[in-house]
Amino acid sequence: MLTPEQIDELNTAAEQLTCPAVEYIIEQLVKGWTKAGRLTGEAAYQVWRLQQLGVTLPEIEKELQKKLGAAAVEAGSLTRRWLDVSWAADVERLTSYGIDSGKIERVGGDIRRIIQAAVTLTEGSMKDVTKTLGLIDRNGLWQPLRQVYLDGCDRVWTLSISGAESWLKAVQDESRNLWREGVKVVDYESGRRTTVDVAVRRALLSSLGSAQAEINKVMGDELGLDGMEITAHAASAPDHEPYQGRQFKRETYDLINAGLRRRISTLNCGHVAFPVLYGTPTQYTAEELEKMRTDNERGVEVDGKTYTQYEATQELRRLERQMRKQYRKGLTCQNSGDTEGLSQCKSRLTTMRAEYRRFARAAHLTPQLERVWVPDGRLEV
Secondary structure, eight states, X not given: OOOHHHXXXXXXXXXXXXXXXXXXXXXXXXXXXXXXXXXXXXXXXXXXXXXXXXXXXXXXXXXXXXXXXXXXXHHHHHHHHHHHHHHHHHHXXXXXXXXXXXXXXXXXXXXXXXXXXXXXXXXXXXXXXHHTEEXXXXXXXXXXXXXXXXXXXXXXXXXXXXXXXXXXXXXXXXXXHHHHHOSEEEOTTTOOEEEHHHHHHHHHHHHHHHHHHHHHHHXXXXXXXXXXXXXXXXXXXXXXXXXXXXXXXXXXXXXXXXXXXXXXTSTTOOOOEEEEOTTSOOSSOHHHHHHHHHHHHHOEEETTEEEOHHHHHHHHHHHHXXXXXXXXXXXXXXHHTOHHHHHHHHHHXXXXXXXXXXXXXXXXXXXXXXXXXXXXXXXXX
């Protein structure tokens, strides 16, 4: 099983997988639009546009696929790493039950095959997600990357050459959805659009969740584990708090989980259910669980407003999303040569970062700025 802290680490790592690809997209689009806006004369623009179709765009797409391929491999590595960690914790617990080590090792062979299948599934899911990668255009419609790039070039050049807008203003207008909306993927069946980092995190955690469910079933069936226990953590979401830290018979757990709108051990859930011998001591006493609940309900007060502990963590996530958006805006300014806009973005980011730390400190939470910037980020703040 994974601990709530390990799940949080995994969520952060999953969100960062596509950061290099997203930043590369922003850089290349804005650089292309900026170049288009600076061209004078239709003949020069048409020659340049043909070059974009024949050379530049294929090069961009090739490099992008390379970055996304690296992200898929890393996602597979994450899957293996975390499932290995989970199985190691399971072995320790199974040994404490007095289960024969040879029997555990035989089951371990099945577990390792499940882990390998999960790695393959994760990498495949990643590739499927990135096949529908695109952007939201000025009309609010999802469009493939190539279409958005070329339409943007045409629009910026037209506005610039006509004198309707300066090239910088045209690039700023064209870039607005890029930093506000981010890079999107689309589900063709449902039509639902989501940012690529969320889609990748969902694909990764879905593979992990499916593998863990299969592992739990094998352990339960082969080792006679007739119960399920749910991990517990502070600041639990209200829908899962009544169940955290408790043990249930396997059949009862399945019924409870099937009735939850947001199932345990799925996306955005910090809980994991793991197989146990029903009736063995739980990780947390009833008194400890009650203290978690009352502490969460009592919450914290920040700037005269009271938050439950869970609400405070959600406020941190909101501030992180705002900073990511501002960070993308800074990248568009940096790559268009908008020095004034870049300076304003950096100043705003500094203020936002200070506010984020202040809120975290007041709410007794740990800041997680790694959720906003990656170590090799292209925008120095």
